[in-house]
Amino acid sequence: MSLEARKIRLLMQLRRAGITDTAVLAAIEKVPRERFVPPSFRDQAYENIALPIGLGQTISQPEVVATMTQALEATRRHTVLEVGTGSGYQAAVLSRICRRLYTIERHADLLKEAEARFAELRLHNITWRRGDGSRGWPEPRRFDRIIVTCAAELTPEPLLEQLQEGGCLILPVGGQGRTQELLRLRKTKDGIRQEELGFVRFVPLVADPVERRSAG
Numbered sequence: 037m038s039l040e041a042r043k044i045r046l047l048m049q050l051r052r053a054g055i056t057d058t059a060v061l062a063a064i065e066k067v068p069r070e071r072f073v074p075p076s077f078r079d080q081a082y083e084n085i086a087l088p089i090g091l092g093q094t095i096s097q098p099e100v101v102a103t104m105t106q107a108l109e110a111t112r113r114h115t116v117l118e119v120g121t122g123s124g125y126q127a128a129v130l131s132r133i134c135r136r137l138y139t140i141e142r143h144a145d146l147l148k149e150a151e152a153r154f155a156e157l158r159l160h161n162i163t164w165r166r167g168d169g170s171r172g173w174p175e176p177r178r179f180d181r182i183i184v185t186c187a188a189e190l191t192p193e194p195l196l197e198q199l200q201e202g203g204c205l206i207l208p209v210g211g212q213g214r215t216q217e218l219l220r221l222r223k224t225k226d227g228i229r230q231e232e233l234g235f236v237r238f239v240p241l242v243a244d245p246v247e248r249r250s251a252g
């Protein structure tokens with residue numbers, strides 16, 4: 037079966053799984069997932085599975101990417117932050133939906149590869165940084181939407197601070213080897229409203245140790 041035929045089969049699977057947002061389906065159709073996986077996994081690029089991308093990390097399962105993207109309710113008016121660039125695939129999908137996409141990754145080598153893919157695919161509305169995304173974007177900034185593609189034990193407070201009122205944050209919460217739950221947190225003028233979107237399995241969000249300040 038050709039990659040194109042496999043992609044059509046995947047899009048049908050996503051529809052059956054409840055992905056109805058046409059902007060999300062169109063973005064998944066347009067972004068060549070085979071360019072985001074190592075060459076030895078190219079044949080499996082349109083299987084509905086997560087695949088290894090090196091350094092113990094993964095490119096997420098297409099159904100999870102689609103579910104999180106749909107739940108984010110992003111539009112052309114929105115600026116979005118992604119924590120966990122990984123291969124760059126989720127960023128590429130989102131960049132086709134939102135106005136500007138900021139993405140942060142702690143592994144310099146993964147970021148370098150993702151950066152080359154963004155250039156090759158001419159995705160000019162993506163800004164990337166190496167760093168610890170649990171601290172939020174390094175410069176003070178507000179985002180309309182935030183998506184975290186690694187699992188935190190608790191929602192990182194800096195992300196809630198950088199979320200615009202009226203915006204939402206999608207993230208998996210829970211430890212490794214334990215059940216992780218996908219949450220949508222909406223920031224309203226009365227506080228944070230939480231919705232549970234189902235169970236998932238993600239690699240951990242690894243926060244840098246807090247620097248110790250020497251006395252005197």
Ligand code: SAM
Binds near residue numbers: 095141146167
């Ligand atoms: N979104 C990615 C994609 O489309 O390929 C998949 C991400 S992978 C499941 C999770 C990523 O989060 C890994 O690349 C990992 O290095 C990164 N990560 C983990 N902790 C992080 C942190 N504190 N800040 C930024 N990135 C982090």
